[in-house]
Amino acid sequence: MNARRRVMILAAAFFLLACQSQDDMDKAQLLRHFNIPPGTQLIEYNGYPARVGFGQREGLQVSATYRFTEGELAAWLPQARANGWQPLPIPSEIREKIPYKGLKVDLDAAQGVYLCRTAGDDVLHAKNTRPCGEVQRMNDIIVGTLDPVSCQLHVTVRSGY
Secondary structure (H helix, E strand, C coil), X not given: CCHHHHHHHHHHHHHHHHHHHHHHHHHHHHHHXXXXXXXXXXXXXXXXXXXXXXXXXXXXXXXXXXXXXXXXXXXXXXXXXXXXXXXXXXXXXXXXXXXXXXXXXXXXXXXXXXXXXXXXXXXXXXXXXXXXXXXXXXXXXXXXXXXXXCCEEEEEEEECC
């Protein structure tokens, strides 16, 4: 195999790894934001845009659905409540502030718990966030709802920048 062909093969391999690793990095951030234990079953995932462009990902939308076993859910719930998860339904004054339509999270869910936070900048990697109820305008959102009947956790991180 000539050197040029090896370089082309290596470049293609690095490109494929970079695409896949972006999803892996996004999934890791979802686990962190929502305190989801590693190994929880991921049943659906969508990430947009797929890659960083010019140093940022404009219009970021990362959503996932996880399914807990009953034991995992029982262990997760007290920790979630301690980390700011609140009983559903989401109050109307918070829902009215959310500027995004078509989220993969049921904002009208009536039972279970929810988390709604905003970062203001670099939402996916933000270390400091604020509850949605404490801000007047949201540039981004970190939102999740847990359906206790199906043991499914629906989460979304989205930005408007």
